[in-house]
Amino acid sequence: MGFFSDIGKKTSETTSKIARETKLKMKINENKGKINDIYKEIGEKVYSKHVKGENLDIKTDLNEECSKLDTLCKEIEDARIEILKLNQKKLCQNCSAEIESNAQFCPKCGQKQNEEQPTVKEEALEKLENSDIAPEKQEEAAEVKEELKEEIANETENNNQ
Numbered sequence: 001m002g003f004f005s006d007i008g009k010k011t012s013e014t015t016s017k018i019a020r021e022t023k024l025k026m027k028i029n030e031n032k033g034k035i036n037d038i039y040k041e042i043g044e045k046v047y048s049k050h051v052k053g054e055n056l057d058i059k060t061d062l063n064e065e066c067s068k069l070d071t072l073c074k075e076i077e078d079a080r081i082e083i084l085k086l087n088q089k090k091l092c093q094n095c096s097a098e099i100e101s102n103a104q105f106c107p108k109c110g111q112k113q114n115e116e117q118p119t120v121k122e123e124a125l126e127k128l129e130n131s132d133i134a135p136e137k138q139e140e141a142a143e144v145k146e147e148l149k150e151e152i153a154n155e156t157e158n159n160n161q
């Protein structure tokens, strides 16, 4: 029984991973299309300035287009990173090659990979330490901080075994 339900679980995990990856790839393609449209608009704007014999100021004339491009590019970047994560991969911090997410050195350029991104708990602790806490909540916050620190220390120990 367990064997078959395990297979069922694995299959549905794989299916949802593929579905997620497909969605992300669609998002990337969609954004690429939008980027091309904006490039076209920019081109037309530049040429019409030329026809009128006017100068073009990127900051004022193309501000809207450029900030839209920034957003679209950022979304593509995020989607790419998420796809890598789905496949247990990451980018080398030096040469941006695709490498295994647990690799400590890049097989391509040899660069040592720094520690992983902070965990949720580490981020929570940092937020707690950097925020203003009302005096009556100080004690409670200190307790939570201690708990978080302990849990993080335990996790780090487990990872190093």
Ligand SMILES: [Zn+2]
Pocket: 092, 093, 094, 095, 096, 097, 106, 107, 108, 109, 110, 111
């Ligand atoms: Zn590298």
